[in-house]
Amino acid sequence: MHIPDGVLPLGVSIAGYATTAGATWFSLKKINQREDPREGVPKAALLTAGFFVASWIHIPIPPTSIHLVLNGLMGVVLGYYAFPSILIGLFLQAILFQHGGITSLGVNAAMMGIPALLAYYIFNLRIKFGKKDSKTWTNVTAFLGGALGLGIAAVIAYTLLITSIPSYLDATVEKASILAMTLGYLPLMLIEGVFTVLIVNFLQKVKPELLENE
């Protein structure tokens, strides 16, 4: 899911950085509106490290296994801290083990971070509709958050990759391949969505205050 260095044209990389700067500014603005903005810093920082490590969990899909992205869940748990948290996680992955890239950091952060914010809004719909304690609402919104978090990121990634790489394919073939790739992601979205629901249920049972991000 991480787009590496050397693939994207310069314009796309710069646009990615610009989008990421905007989203970070927006998130920090929301964070600074809190009574004590720095109170959330240790929580967000430690959970960033926690998510970083949790993304090492392999989900077995014989004969191979996949890593989870968990960006939807990050939105659900971290709220407005999710975007800075994803940016920091990707930055550390890029500099510590060359996973992702330096020039593509902005693009990667935007394509994973903005769906995370969306997942946060979706998960909070249950509060807006007064169904905070409804198990069905919790599960459905968590599932949608997790599945769409990954799905939107995947669509953005493949669209960028296929349209920006000189592939000598015509437009209809390009569209078809984006569609095929996206359809290929449907089972992964399902797993990511189910996994998000399972973790949300686990947290609700063991540490409900982790989900109190209104």
Next chain:
Amino acid sequence: METNNAILIKDLCFAYPNKKIVFQDMDLEIKKGEKVGVIGPNGAGKTTLFMLVCGVLKSKKGNISLLGEPLVQGGFNPQIGFVFQNPDDQLFNPTVWDDVAFGPINLNLSEEEIEARVNKALTITNTQEFAERAPHHLSGGEKRMVSIAGVLALEPEIIIYDEPSANLDMRSRRRLINFLNDSQETMLISSHDLEFILEVCERVLLIDGGEVIADGNPTEIMSDVGLMEAHGLEVPHSLQFHQNNHH
């Protein structure tokens, strides 16, 4: 106000939200310069008491004063320091120097004063050589001494140690005992390592169920088999030997 009391607690009541009462009308007086051991089973209320005395938790009722001044509940009380059981929870800064400087910077001291305080704290704890190191590269004993340095840099007159000998090897433990015996601050030390308490403290509090069950001389209290066993504790080996000699 001139006073001999380091800590004075009157009618303290406390309960966690939606849970049963932890403390009910507790009174406690700790004199300046005393080194007081706090023993008791898990869940006796030791940590809660410490958090109240430091001002992290707010009491429901009652007064706590430190050195004759009322405690700022839920605020910053630089006259009292707290050394956490797990040094990793306390060493949250990227380097040892930054961690020790964290408190002085928050006191709004000048740059020279901060540097002087950090150097002094590192010297007292004999950790100068680690100043530029990252905390996660230190051993358990080194982490312990560095986390103490971080508290000392605020120059508190009262220091609380929560399980200071936990996870220490014998040599680091011995070093810590010597260090605490040489220290001048008023101390509250909780520990399951009763031998440790015997070596460092001149007074001990046995706490259970949010009440002070016994308060007095460590050797006397800890050699009382009936009292100790009633509260899930065991008489330390050195005192068992002591007892056997009397039979």
Next chain:
Amino acid sequence: MDHLRIDDYANLSSLLHRWDPRLKLIGLFILIFSIAFIQNIELMPIVLLISIGYYLISKIPFSFLMTRLRYPGVFLLMVAIIFPFFSGVTVLYQVGFVKVYSEGLIAFLLIASKFVAIMIFAVLLFGTSAVLSTIRALQQLRFPPILVDMLLMTYRYLFEISHDFRKMQLAMRMKNFHATHLNFQTLNQLAALAGTMLIRSYERSEKIYKAMILRGYASQEIKQFNTAVRFTSADWIKFTVTCLLSIGLVVAEFYFRGIL
């Protein structure tokens, strides 16, 4: 966590190690972005020569650089398989029904060499100063304080938490848990593992926050000390040389595109 340590060779002494992290960050970023700008394969030998030159100056062992290539190597392999064989119109070679297209081959060479060059610069940028100095440099370059605080603390606890994670994995394996089949139970157990990691992180953050308050955090705005050292002329010379190389690459690229 050995593979977390990009800065194992940060205390060597070389022209790059002695370069102030702030100017190094800006200078190498400019160079990296000008490499990203290049679309002409003819320029790639020069780009690779520049990156090898900087690498040789850095004195970083070759074996270290190679271990850093291992993870992203998988990606290169994928590009190497897809492009030359499936993308393009001009057939360069044909063996049976396997065709190698020249456009695909060029696209592969372009991506691979840009990728390797940028990766070398990334390793040099973050491997010739301690990660903490790099983060400090971001701080001094006026990145938002909340972002820098979060970054510092995440980096600080990454080691502890990954250590915890390895222990938990080991404990699960000792209870004969092997994630080999995808079924609901496996998924549920893995979710519990992930959830436990998150809860531990959260509980630790609560303790840390207490420890921070106890030492005066949030009692007032922390003043920022301007302890940053001033740039030396050597810092500026390295910066200027790097910028000139970047400009040279961009100009050459324009020339090859026929704009100049």
